[in-house]
Amino acid sequence: MAKKPILTTTAGNPIADNQNSLTAGPRGPLLLQDYQLIEKLAHQNRERIPERTVHAKGWGALGDLVITADISKYTKAKALQKGARTSMLARFSTVAGELGAADAERDVRGFALKFYTEDGNWDLVGNNTPVFFVRDPYKFADFIHTQKRHPRTNMRSPTAMWDFWSLSPESLHQVTILMSDRGLPISPMHMNGYGSHTYSMVNARNERVWVKFHFKTEQGHRHYTNAEASEVVGKNRESFQEALFGAIEKGKFPRWKLQIQVMPEKNAGKHWYNPFDLTKVWPHGDYPPIDVGYFELNKNPENYFQEIELAAFSPSNVVPGISWSPDKMLQARIFSYADAHRYRLGTHYEHLPVNAARCPVHAYHKDGPMRFFPAETGNVDAYYEPNSFNGAVQDERYKEPPMEISSEAADRYNHRDGNDDYRQPGDLFRLMSRESRERLFNNYADAMAGVPVEIIKRQVAHCYKADPAYGEGLAARMGLSARIHSSPVAV
Template sequence: MAKTTLTTSGGAPVPSNNTSETAGPRGPVLMQDYQLLEKLAHQNRERIPERTVHAKGWGLQGKFTVTKDITKYTCAKLFSKVGNSCEVLSRWSTVAGEQGAADAERDVRGFSLKFYTEDGNWDMVGNNTPVFFVRDAYKFPDFIHTQKRHPKTNLRSPEAMFDFWAAQPECVHQVTILMSDRGIPVNPAHMNGYGSHTYSMWNAQGERVWVKFHFKTQQGHKHYTNAEAETLIGKTRESYQEDLVNMIETGNHPKWTFYIQVMPEKDAETAGFNPFDLTKVWPHGDYPLIEVGELEMNQVPENYWSHVENAAYSPSNKVPGIGYSPDKMLQARVFSYADAHRYRLGTHYEALPANAPKSDVHHYHKDGSMRFFPPQTGHVDAYYEPNQYAEAAVADPSVAEPPLAISGDADRYVQEDADADYVQPRALYAEVMDQGERDRLHHNMAAAMGPCSESVTERWLAVLKRVHPDYEAGVRRALKEAGDVNAVPVTDETPQHANEPAK
C-alpha cells in the first residue's frame, strides 16, 4: 500500500523532511527553504495561553441517553422522549495546578460536559463537589490568587489559602470536602459530577422550576490517601490520562447516571436556606434525586489538542428549556467563561471542531481573527438584521424563557444569617462522616496547614470550632502530632468505596 505524500500546509508535495537546503554540503542554510522556516515558525506558535484555572485536564467522547421522562419539568428537545440521545464531549480537570501538574494532587476536580443537542450545545460546567468555596464572584479572583503562586517566591502558599478561608467562613463546607477522603479521586471515572449551581427548567406550559444537576458514578467511589498519592506521583504524573486511555482500550467504558433535584419556583421564597447560594446543598429528603439518563464515555479523542485543549465550556451555552437562576456565581460565570475563551482561543472559538454544534448555526457575527467559515446568516447579502431577505435568519419568540419572578432593590447584599455557613458543614462532619473519615479529615487538613503561621492556624481553628468542637479539637491534635517527632503515626487507610460526604 502506497504511503501518503507529505505536503506543505498549502498542499504542495515536500521533497525532503530530513535536511535543510544549503549552498553546498557545508554551506549556509538558504532563506528560500520555506518549509524549514514554516516548521520552525509553527513550532514557536504551538502553545496558547493555558487556562487560568482548570489548566490540567483529561477528556473523552461519548453519548448521553435519556432513560426517564422529565417533560413535566422541561421542554428541552433532548429530554422530549425516553431514548433520545446525543454526542457528548467531556473534560475533567484539576483547579489549581498548571498544565504540568500531577494528576493525583489533592484538589477539586472540574467536571464539564458538552451535549451536542439538536437545539445547539448545552454545556454542563461543574465540579466533582456539590458546593464551592465562595458564593459571590466578587471574591473569585481573590480566591484563585490564593490557589496559585506567591508573587515573590513563586511557590504555593498554604498561608494564603488558610488566611483567605479563615476570613471567608462560607469556604468551610468545600474545604471540609476537599480535605476528606474525596479530595484525591483515583481517576475521573470514580467521582461524581455536579452542576453545583442552581439552574432552572421550564416546561411547555411556561412553568419554571429550580434544579440541581447530579452525575453519579457507576464505577463506585475510589480515592487515594496522601501517602498513596505521593507514591504514585513519584512514578507518574499522568495517572488520570493513563487510566482513561486504558479503560477505553479495554472496553471498560465509564458511565454515570444523570439525576436532577427539583424545587418548585415558589419554594425559593420560603426555604430555610438560600437555594441560590453555591456554598449550600439542597437536602435530599426535601428534594430527592430524579433519574434522567445515562452518560457513557467510550472514545479517546483522535487529537488531544483539538478536542480537549481547545474545548471551550461555558454556562452561556444553554438550550431552550434550561435556564439560569439568581445564583450570583452562575450569573458571573455566564460572562467570564466565554470571555476567557475569546482571549485564549480567539474570537471564533465556538467554530473550532470541539465546540461547533452538530445542529445548524445561523448568526450575524462578522469578520475578526481566524474567520475561517462562510457567512451563517442564511443569505449572502444579509450581513445585518433586520433585512429584506426571506431566507435570512430571524429570532424565534416561541423559545423565549418565562420571566424570573424574583425581584428586589439593587444593593450589595450580605449573608443574612451569620450561622448559616456552619449548619451544613456541621451536618456533614457530625452526621454523614463516620469516625474513620473524621480522623482522616483531621490529618489531611493538618498536613495541608503545616507551613501556616500561628495566627492563620488559630483563625482557621476558630472557624472549625464553630462548625463543631470535635472538628477543631481533632485538627489541633493532628497538628500537634505532626509537629511531635515522637508521636505515634496515625493509620491512613481509605476504604475502596467511601461514603459520600455531601449530597
C-alpha cells in the same frame, strides 16, 4: 501599625465594597453596571497565557447521554426526553494545577460536559463537588489568586490559601469536602460530578422549576490517602490520563447516572438556606434525587489537542427547556467563561470542530481573527439585523417565562449577613466515620504545614462552630488545645 492604603480600581477610583456584588435585592440577580465585578472577571481571564487560567490540567473523552425516564413535566429540552441519545464530550481537570502538574494531587476536580443537541450545544460546567468556596463572584478572582504562585517566591502558598479560607467562613463546606477522602479520587471514573449551581427547567406549558444536576459514578468511589498519592506521583504524573484513556481503550466504558433535584419555583424563599447559594446543597430530604438516565464515555479522542485542549465549555450555552437562575456565581460565569475562550482561543472559538454545533447556526457576528467560515445569516447581503434580505430572524416561540426578582433596592448586600455557613459542614462532618475524621484531620495538617498559627487558630474556630468535635479534633492534630466555647483554641 502602618496605615493601610485605600483600595481603588485600576483607574484610581476608590472602592467602597470589595466583598459583595451589586445585585437587585440580596438574592440577586447581578447588575451589569457593577463595573468592578466585570473588570475583575475579565482581568482574571487574561492573567495567564496560553493555558487555561484555571483547570489547565485535564483529561477527556467522548460518549453519549442516554435518557431513560420521562421528565417532560419539568422540561421540554429535546435532549432530556425519554429515549433521547445525544453525543457528548467530557473533560475532567484539576482546578489549581498548571498544565504540567501531577494528576494525583488533592484538589477539586472540574467536571465539564458538552452535549451536541439538535437545538445547539448544551454545556454543563461543574465540579466533582456540589458546592464551591465562594458564593459571590466578586471574590472568585481573589480566591483563584490564592491557588496560584506567590509573586515573590513563585511557589504555591499554603499561607495564602488558609488565610483566605479562614477569612471566608462560607468556604468551610467546600474545604471540608476537599480535606475529606473525596478530595483525592484515584481517577476521573471514581468520582461524582455536579452542575453545582442551581439551574432552571421550562416545560412545554412554559412553567419553570429550579433544578440541580448530579452525575453519580457507577464505578464506585475510590480515593488515595496523601501518602498513597505521593507514591503515585513519584512514579507517574499522568495517572488520571492513563486510567481514563486505558479503560476506554480496553472497552471498559465508564458510566455516570444522571439525577436531578427539582424545586417548585415558588419554594425558593421557603427554606433556611438560599437555594441559589453555591456554598449550600439542597438536602435530599427536601428534594429527593430523581433518576433521569446516564452518560457513558466510549471513545478516546484521536488528537488530544484538537478535541480536548481546544474544547471550550461555557454555562452560557443552554438549550430550550434548560436555563439559568439568580445564582450570582452562575450569572458571572455566563459572562466569564465565554470571555475566557475568546481570549484563549480566539474570537470565533465556537467554530472550531470540537466546539461547533451539530445543527444549523445562524448568527450575525462579523470578522475578527479566525474568520474562516462563510456568512451564517442566511444571505450574504444580510450582515445586520433587522434587514430586508431574508436574513435570520428571532422566533418568539423560544421565549422563557418571566423570572420574578426582588423589588428591593440595588446595593452591595453583605452575603454573610444572616447566612448559616456552619450547619451543612457540620452535618457532613457528623456523617463521617471515626476513621474518616482522622484522615480529615491528617489532610488538614498536611495542607497547613508552615502556615502561621494565628491563621490555623482562625480555621479551627470555624470548624468548632460547625461541630465542637470538628474543631477539637483539628486543634489537637495541630498541637493546639481547644476549649469548649465559641472561641476555641489556645496555644
